[in-house]
Amino acid sequence: MRTIGRGATMSNLSRLSQILIDESKRLEPCVAEVCADEVSEIKVVYENTDFSVASNSHATIFGLRTVVNNRMGFITTNSLDEAELKDKAREAQMVARLSPESQFHLMAEKQKTAAFYSIYDDKLALAQPKDIFRWAQLLVDESRKDSSVTLDRVEVSVTVNKRLIQNSNGVFQEVRLASCNWFVMGMAKKGDEVTSFDYEGNSSGTYPEIESKIKDTAREFRESVVESLGARGAKSYKGPVLFHPSAVGSLLAGVIGFNVNGRAQQDGMSKWKDQLGKQVAHKEFSLLESPLDETRVSDWSPFDREGVLTETHEIVKNGTLQFTAHNCFSAARGKTKPTGNAVGSSRSLPSIGLHGLTVATGKSTLNDLNSALKTGLVLKRFSGNSDPVSGQFSGVAKNSWWVENGERSYPLKEVMLAGNMFELLNNIKLIGSESFRQMGSFDSPYILIDNVSVTSG
Amino acid sequence: MSQTAIIRTRIRQALSRSTHWTEMRYHKKASHTLGILKGEVSEMSSKHYEGIGLRCLIDGTWGFASTGDISELGIVKALAQAENMARELSSRKKKKIQIAEIKNLAKGDFLLAGFDELQKLSWEEKFLLVKQTEEKLRKSSKQVESASCGYNEVFEEKIIMTTDGADSYMRWVRPEFRLTVFAADGAKRTTGRETTGVTGAWDCLFRNSKVDQMIEDAGKSAVEQLKAEAPTGGKAKVILSPGMVGILCHEAIGHTVEADFVLAGSIAAQKLNQSVASELVTLADSGTSEFAVGAGGTLPVDDEGVITKRVDIIKNGKLINYLHNRETASHFGVEPGGNARAWEFSDEPLIRMRNTFIQPGNDKVDEMIAGIKEGYYIDGPEGGQADATGEFMFGASKVRKIRDGKLAEPVQKITVAGQAFEVLRTVDAVSSDFKWDLGAGHCGKGQPAKVDAGGPYLRCELLVGGQQ
Numbered sequence A: 001m002r003t004i005g006r007g008a009t010m011s012n013l014s015r016l017s018q019i020l021i022d023e024s025k026r027l028e029p030c031v032a033e034v035c036a037d038e039v040s041e042i043k044v045v046y047e048n049t050d051f052s053v054a055s056n057s058h059a060t061i062f063g064l065r066t067v068v069n070n071r072m073g074f075i076t077t078n079s080l081d082e083a084e085l086k087d088k089a090r091e092a093q094m095v096a097r098l099s100p101e102s103q104f105h106l107m108a109e110k111q112k113t114a115a116f117y118s119i120y121d122d123k124l125a126l127a128q129p130k131d132i133f134r135w136a137q138l139l140v141d142e143s144r145k146d147s148s149v150t151l152d153r154v155e156v157s158v159t160v161n162k163r164l165i166q167n168s169n170g171v172f173q174e175v176r177l178a179s180c181n182w183f184v185m186g187m188a189k190k191g192d193e194v195t196s197f198d199y200e201g202n203s204s205g206t207y208p209e210i211e212s213k214i215k216d217t218a219r220e221f222r223e224s225v226v227e228s229l230g231a232r233g234a235k236s237y238k239g240p241v242l243f244h245p246s247a248v249g250s251l252l253a254g255v256i257g258f259n260v261n262g263r264a265q266q267d268g269m270s271k272w273k274d275q276l277g278k279q280v281a282h283k284e285f286s287l288l289e290s291p292l293d294e295t296r297v298s299d300w301s302p303f304d305r306e307g308v309l310t311e312t313h314e315i316v317k318n319g320t321l322q323f324t325a326h327n328c329f330s331a332a333r334g335k336t337k338p339t340g341n342a343v344g345s346s347r348s349l350p351s352i353g354l355h356g357l358t359v360a361t362g363k364s365t366l367n368d369l370n371s372a373l374k375t376g377l378v379l380k381r382f383s384g385n386s387d388p389v390s391g392q393f394s395g396v397a398k399n400s401w402w403v404e405n406g407e408r409s410y411p412l413k414e415v416m417l418a419g420n421m422f423e424l425l426n427n428i429k430l431i432g433s434e435s436f437r438q439m440g441s442f443d444s445p446y447i448l449i450d451n452v453s454v455t456s457g
Numbered sequence B: 001m002s003q004t005a006i007i008r009t010r011i012r013q014a015l016s017r018s019t020h021w022t023e024m025r026y027h028k029k030a031s032h033t034l035g036i037l038k039g040e041v042s043e044m045s046s047k048h049y050e051g052i053g054l055r056c057l058i059d060g061t062w063g064f065a066s067t068g069d070i071s072e073l074g075i076v077k078a079l080a081q082a083e084n085m086a087r088e089l090s091s092r093k094k095k096k097i098q099i100a101e102i103k104n105l106a107k108g109d110f111l112l113a114g115f116d117e118l119q120k121l122s123w124e125e126k127f128l129l130v131k132q133t134e135e136k137l138r139k140s141s142k143q144v145e146s147a148s149c150g151y152n153e154v155f156e157e158k159i160i161m162t163t164d165g166a167d168s169y170m171r172w173v174r175p176e177f178r179l180t181v182f183a184a185d186g187a188k189r190t191t192g193r194e195t196t197g198v199t200g201a202w203d204c205l206f207r208n209s210k211v212d213q214m215i216e217d218a219g220k221s222a223v224e225q226l227k228a229e230a231p232t233g234g235k236a237k238v239i240l241s242p243g244m245v246g247i248l249c250h251e252a253i254g255h256t257v258e259a260d261f262v263l264a265g266s267i268a269a270q271k272l273n274q275s276v277a278s279e280l281v282t283l284a285d286s287g288t289s290e291f292a293v294g295a296g297g298t299l300p301v302d303d304e305g306v307i308t309k310r311v312d313i314i315k316n317g318k319l320i321n322y323l324h325n326r327e328t329a330s331h332f333g334v335e336p337g338g339n340a341r342a343w344e345f346s347d348e349p350l351i352r353m354r355n356t357f358i359q360p361g362n363d364k365v366d367e368m369i370a371g372i373k374e375g376y377y378i379d380g381p382e383g384g385q386a387d388a389t390g391e392f393m394f395g396a397s398k399v400r401k402i403r404d405g406k407l408a409e410p411v412q413k414i415t416v417a418g419q420a421f422e423v424l425r426t427v428d429a430v431s432s433d434f435k436w437d438l439g440a441g442h443c444g445k446g447q448p449a450k451v452d453a454g455g456p457y458l459r460c461e462l463l464v465g466g467q468q
Helices: A010-027 A082-098 A129-143 A207-226 A245-259 A262-266 A328-333 A366-373 A421-426 B003-017 B072-090 B115-120 B123-138 B211-227 B242-257 B259-263 B326-332 B365-370 B420-425
Strands: A031-047 A050-068 A071-077 A116-119 A149-167 A172-190 A198-204 A237-243 A287-289 A313-317 A357-359 A376-379 A381-386 A392-398 A401-404 A407-411 A415-420 A428-431 A436-438 A442-444 A447-456 B021-037 B040-058 B061-067 B107-111 B144-162 B167-185 B188-197 B234-240 B283-286 B311-315 B355-358 B374-386 B391-403 B406-411 B414-419 B442-444 B448-450 B452-455 B458-464
Touching: A010 A031, A010 A050, A010 A082, A010 A149, A010 A172, A031 A129, A050 A082, A050 A129, A050 B040, A050 B072, A071 A082, A082 B040, A082 B123, A129 A149, A129 A172, A129 A207, A129 B072, A149 A207, A172 A207, A198 A207, A237 A245, A237 A366, A245 A262, A245 A357, A245 A381, A245 A421, A245 A436, A245 A442, A262 A328, A366 A376, A366 A428, A366 A447, A376 A415, A376 A447, A381 A415, A381 B374, A381 B391, A392 B391, A392 B414, A415 A421, A415 B414, A421 A428, A421 A447, B003 B021, B003 B072, B003 B144, B003 B167, B021 B072, B021 B123, B040 B072, B040 B144, B061 B072, B115 B144, B115 B167, B123 B144, B123 B167, B123 B211, B144 B211, B167 B211, B188 B211, B188 B391, B211 B391, B234 B242, B234 B365, B234 B391, B242 B259, B242 B283, B242 B311, B242 B355, B242 B374, B242 B391, B242 B420, B242 B452, B259 B326, B365 B406, B374 B414, B414 B420, B420 B458
Parallel strands: A050 B061, A071 B040, A116 A172, A237 A376, A357 A442, B107 B167, B234 B374, B355 B452
Antiparallel strands: A031 A050, A031 A149, A050 A071, A149 A172, A172 A198, A237 A447, A287 A313, A287 A357, A376 A401, A381 A392, A392 A415, A401 A407, A415 A447, A428 A447, A436 A442, B021 B040, B021 B144, B040 B061, B144 B167, B167 B188, B234 B458, B283 B311, B283 B355, B374 B391, B391 B406, B391 B414, B414 B458, B442 B448
């Protein structure tokens, strides 16, 4: 029988959080906020050709932020001792006193709804180690259906996460999530040839769907590495590249996420400062944020790191910038309201981020896209450096392939790409009609983009 | 009785009840972080995380558990959970694990320099430097739009005990200082960065470069990038700086020789005792800070209680060793060098690098540059990745063209790539200068690890990403 350790009830998290807030207010008038995270996890790891370790862990962590006379201090602790928690409240105020004043250190106001949110399949939350071993074995067996597949690491875990956000303004939000999470990493080998490694992963909050989703993950991984066998160089060119949904996520979604960040705009790091309502991408391109989509378990966020309720946002619509993401600090500084985009854990101060992104589909079938590419690179995984400030990127194409006369031809190695991500957004030629989910949370079609520099070694 | 003495006694008592091989690791981390971004506080925090990670080997199967409850009862409960996990898994385990027997497991106290010194230095003093640095950086050029500066220090204490005799306490501190500048010219934006990180105290942190020099270098890098052109992509003759050599050692060679990757089929599996590099190349990984003080990955004892030592991976061009934990050392029939590391108490130990480097040679940097008609001088490592194939890529932010044996104009940030062993075969000059340069970096392998890497300047050939 699985046991959940101390501090396991939400009421205990709440009681200890309240001690931190009460002690902070008792020491000196202040605004105080606690983010409490409790995680129980059973995990099994398979390495190379065998199971390597099974583990059981439990952690409760409190992050306390206090603002005293416009000065902010933050501490984290995993202590559950009441006297020690009171000491930590004192330490947070000591840290705050050293901090410079800022009128923007505001915390969330009481929300319209204070609720207990939950994705909690009892059967999954109480999964036995034997269930987790069975799922891990399934992921291993399905991945190795092709004998050339070599596994580096497979992990399957069942976690129960609880989070509480509470502040002295009256914010009180709780969420509980039970999920099964898995990933597989490895490569294919044939004779002396070893392919680049690849990985796939997903998660689920529903017990009955886990096996079929694990099979899907294994199939995608297996096909990707096996199809990378026989890789060779291609020719260097500047022209169209077909971006796989995975590459769309790592290059385009990354640069957009950074540049819609309110604080990045205020601090002069974002190119999209004062660009709301202006064209920043090709007119066919639209991007949506869906933090309330329960099918994306790992990205599901009914409220943000500061307890502000989240909602769906159109970030880019038909190429026009529609949205700036704020936490309470950047909202106060920008004289606007927080948008529910504070992100982070109890071990970090709230920063700004996006949840559950979807690139809208277009009209082109995969055949149309390959035909339009005619001859060139299909980029699956981008391994390299991308700078969201300048937009420059440069890196290597992994698990990618060459298209010749509109047909998939052969896998590639030693092929590099370079360019500018802002230009990519405007150089979109065609968008695929079918959407694919990446790593359980990012939805995108294939996108054909022109004017990319491809260098073959 | 000090808190660590009490915990040591509790662990000793719990271990005495264990009927199989067990390792217990108490790990306390206390970190302080100070950050300013464009005049506003971005970070002002104090973080404490402590607990115990336990691993037991039952019927040749690992079981692991962790707990933040360091009471006697908490430790006993966690031990029972680890034992339970091992027993549950053992029926599925095909090949039973054995671990290398070690004659001299770590016993006693291992106290690295800087811990007390840095604790005595006030927050005010550290914060003042961060604040002044950010201000200076922001005002360093008209083209500078914004700047940030951050300081982070992590005080760590560990107790490692095993049923076969390890009984050690160790502590160290790892400070880091980083600054970033953002420059703009119309719609064009660039960044410049300087970082330093060490295992040691304040003076050690600024041993390579004083703060004013770091400010000047970061500002210059960002402003130069505004005008820099993209290089032409293709194979090129290059000079790699110690930082770039460090990332090459770590990403492209170091990971492929971690014995768990070797067993998974990395390219190094086929190359032991073969020539893989130029004879000028000797590459090693060490728990101590060789050739220069303060390397960020310095570690006296690993998380299996093994006293760390230098492991020569490539000697005069020949691959002679992999990196091991006690399990893989037993599998390969060798002695482990102390490479089993866990990030926090809640992590299991994995095979990780410490300080990875190429040994310095005899060449002068100026002469090495003079030997290149057309190529690049590459510095400013910006992260990278490598495959089990040894195929690597990593970024560089400070790159200059070399023309007719002389440093010429700067070019845009680039990514370089290649197959590690093939690149090392092209090495034809190794400088006598040596520097640790990745001390502010972390390695990721499921869990982070504090590592350092460095070396001399190398002249070699590799693939430079750029425009066509």
